[in-house]
Amino acid sequence: MDESTESGGHAVTRTALLEAAADVFADVGFQNATIREICQKAGANVAAVNYHFRDKEGLYSEVLRVQGRLAQSRFPSNAGLADDAPAEQRLEVFIRSFLQRVLSEEIANRHGRMMAREMVEPTAALDQLVRQIIQPQANQLHEIVGSLLPAGTPPETVRLHSLSIVGQILFYAHCRPVLSRLEPRSAYDFIELDQLTQHITRFSLAALRDSSPTPTRRRTASSSRRPISR
Amino acid sequence: MDESTESGGHAVTRTALLEAAADVFADVGFQNATIREICQKAGANVAAVNYHFRDKEGLYSEVLRVQGRLAQSRFPSNAGLADDAPAEQRLEVFIRSFLQRVLSEEIANRHGRMMAREMVEPTAALDQLVRQIIQPQANQLHEIVGSLLPAGTPPETVRLHSLSIVGQILFYAHCRPVLSRLEPRSAYDFIELDQLTQHITRFSLAALRDSSPTPTRRRTASSSRRPISR
DNA sequence: GTCAGTTTTAAACAGATGTTTGAAATGTCA
DNA sequence: TGACATTTCAAACATCTGTTTAAAACTGAC
Numbered sequence: 001m002d003e004s005t006e007s008g009g010h011a012v013t014r015t016a017l018l019e020a021a022a023d024v025f026a027d028v029g030f031q032n033a034t035i036r037e038i039c040q041k042a043g044a045n046v047a048a049v050n051y052h053f054r055d056k057e058g059l060y061s062e063v064l065r066v067q068g069r070l071a072q073s074r075f076p077s078n079a080g081l082a083d084d085a086p087a088e089q090r091l092e093v094f095i096r097s098f099l100q101r102v103l104s105e106e107i108a109n110r111h112g113r114m115m116a117r118e119m120v121e122p123t124a125a126l127d128q129l130v131r132q133i134i135q136p137q138a139n140q141l142h143e144i145v146g147s148l149l150p151a152g153t154p155p156e157t158v159r160l161h162s163l164s165i166v167g168q169i170l171f172y173a174h175c176r177p178v179l180s181r182l183e184p185r186s187a188y189d190f191i192e193l194d195q196l197t198q199h200i201t202r203f204s205l206a207a208l209r210d211s212s213p214t215p216t217r218r219r220t221a222s223s224s225r226r227p228i229s230r
Numbered sequence: 231m232d233e234s235t236e237s238g239g240h241a242v243t244r245t246a247l248l249e250a251a252a253d254v255f256a257d258v259g260f261q262n263a264t265i266r267e268i269c270q271k272a273g274a275n276v277a278a279v280n281y282h283f284r285d286k287e288g289l290y291s292e293v294l295r296v297q298g299r300l301a302q303s304r305f306p307s308n309a310g311l312a313d314d315a316p317a318e319q320r321l322e323v324f325i326r327s328f329l330q331r332v333l334s335e336e337i338a339n340r341h342g343r344m345m346a347r348e349m350v351e352p353t354a355a356l357d358q359l360v361r362q363i364i365q366p367q368a369n370q371l372h373e374i375v376g377s378l379l380p381a382g383t384p385p386e387t388v389r390l391h392s393l394s395i396v397g398q399i400l401f402y403a404h405c406r407p408v409l410s411r412l413e414p415r416s417a418y419d420f421i422e423l424d425q426l427t428q429h430i431t432r433f434s435l436a437a438l439r440d441s442s443p444t445p446t447r448r449r450t451a452s453s454s455r456r457p458i459s460r
Numbered sequence: 461g462t463c464a465g466t467t468t469t470a471a472a473c474a475g476a477t478g479t480t481t482g483a484a485a486t487g488t489c490a
Numbered sequence: 491t492g493a494c495a496t497t498t499c500a501a502a503c504a505t506c507t508g509t510t511t512a513a514a515a516c517t518g519a520c
Contacts, residue, residue: 013467029351031261035508045469050509052467120350121259122407130411138412160429163409167401168394174404177352181360182368183389199390206440207433243497265478275499280479282497 014052016042021063026110029117030060061125064114068133071111075101087147088205094144095169095204096197098137102173103193116173141165148208161211165204172196244282246272251293256340259347260290291355294344298363301341305331317377318435324374325399325434326427328367332403333423346403371395378438391441395434402426 020041024033035049035056042048053059075097081090102112115133118126141162142155149158172179250271254263265279265286272278283289305327311320332342345363348356371392372385379388402409 011467034506036506045467046508047469047510048467056508117350119405119408120347126407127411130408134408135412159413161433163401164398164430164433167398169397170405171393171397171400175349175400177356178349178360178364179393181357182365200394203391203394203437207437210436210440241497264476266476275497276478277480277499278497286478 011052013042013044013048017044017048017052017059018063018066021059022067022110022114025060025063026113026117029121030056030123031121057124060123061128064111064118064125064129067111067114068129071101071109072133074109087144090144091148091165091205092197092201094141095165095200096193098166098169099172099193099197099200102170112173116170119170120174138162145208148205149211153211157211161204161208164207165200168200168203241282243272243274243278247274247278247282247289248293248296251289252297252340252344255290255293256343259351260286260353261351287354290353291358294341294348294355294359297341297344298359301331301339302363304339317374320374321378321395321435322427322431324371325395325430326423328396328399329402329423329427329430332400342403346400349400350404368392375438378435379441383441387441391434391438394437395430398430398433 017038021033021038023041024038027033033056036046038059039046039048049056049059053062081093085093100112101109102116104112115129118129142158145162145165146153146158149161247268251263251268253271254268257263263286266276268289269276269278279286279289283292311323315323330342331339332346334342345359348359372388375392375395376383376388379391
């Protein structure tokens with residue numbers, strides 16, 4: 001009953017389920033995925049999921065685990081760049097591999113799409129994901145951004161700048177449906193990785209270079225200074 | 231049977247349904263919302279939705295319509311700013327009201343949250359939304375960004391820069407679950423509108439000022455030049 | 461070949477959910 | 491008031507979906 005370690009033993013059905021489930025979950029998300037569709041794709045009986053993974057959620061979190069490891073080896077964050085490479089270069093590499101992880105729809109990349117969904121409509125698995133995958137990447141980006149900003153920049157400012165970079169990247173993952181409707185015949189549908197990487201890198205580097213003192217409170221036009229209510 | 235124009239006649243149930251539905255749809259999205267919960271909140275019978283709006287989707291699109299008009303008057307995009315105000319100022323106002331529309335969780339703002347959901351997990355209503363709401367805003371932003379970039383900047387570059395700005399904004403709307411988990415005790419949960427507006431405005435203005443020639447193709451480190459497959 | 465353990469299977473179960481129905485209630489207007 | 495249309499209601503209907511069950515099929519060691 002302990003399946004926690006995929007302990008060899010040709011569990012062909014189990015593997016087929018993981019494979020099919022990855023496809024379906026990445027395509028339609030946890031909620032909209034049906035066990036029946038997954039089992040059909042896997043050529044298995046409806047009861048197979050419950051037998052091998054306890055329940056739908058067990059299958060989901062296992063898929064997340066497996067695909068996570070897969071993605072990590074497929075698109076390593078540092079992309080084989082030396083740790084002492086110039087920060088500008090490390091930023092570009094970080095942005096490129098992030099874009100690949102999240103945007104690429106090749107078969108290898110169901111993880112990115114699952115992550116994108118998990119960010120917007122979280123399941124119970126998000127906590128684990130944040131700890132194991134998102135947090136380390138955030139730290140890495142903070143380190144890069146920190147070394148691109150003047151020494152002594154407060155951590156909060158570093159964080160805000162990092163988030164501005166991540167936001168630009170994730171936008172293309174989250175809002176693709178809107179983009180393709182905005183300008184159907186434009187290049188939106190057919191984004192080239194290099195072009196996008198270069199734009200976001202340049203845009204962000206320019207912003208970082210020009211980082212004015214620190215955005216501590218300054219009154220501006222028509223500002224109402226009210227917190228965004230929760 | 232033609233309810234297309236809300237033709238007076240004190241249809242109290244109809245109104246209550248629209249009100250309750252706006253709450254529920256904004257909270258949990260179209261899929262996860264149940265007619266039974268909406269009707270209970272509205273103090274109406276389960277059949278009421280089908281009677282007044284044909285079906286669940288009819289109710290949804292009507293809610294979207296009504297809330298759209300409401301939001302437009304609540305958070306006007308130009309925020310009462312003169313059309314000939316300096317572009318820098320127009321950008322700041324644009325960013326602030328966008329943030330308000332999308333992030334604010336006050337009662338008035340169910341539309342922003344519905345839009346955010348619609349962008350990530352579209353329903354049939356997205357086409358209409360893009361045409362009526364998103365497209366005009368995109369044009370407005372393009373105009374602002376265009377006038378901040380050197381004359382003669384190709385439209386594609388203007389678009390990329392605009393998207394970088396929108397991405398920063400929407401990030402906070404879409405990824406809040408992740409943010410609050412990343413640093414639970416930090417200011418993530420309690421974002422102040424002014425601080426955020428100022429950061430994104432400065433970040434973007436700096437990037438726009440420094441807009442290098444045009445990011446037309448240049449080979450960089452470890453670049454693989456492969457399009458992001460669809 | 462037998463037998464214990466594992467895996468698969470068809471069927472049914474249980475609950476949720478959008479929708480329909482036909483009667484009852486309510487409102488409108490002459 | 492009485493006749494007609496509109497609106498509400500409880501109940502049932504039809505699907506869909508995750509899960510369980512108990513029997514059957516399979517596997518591998520002896």
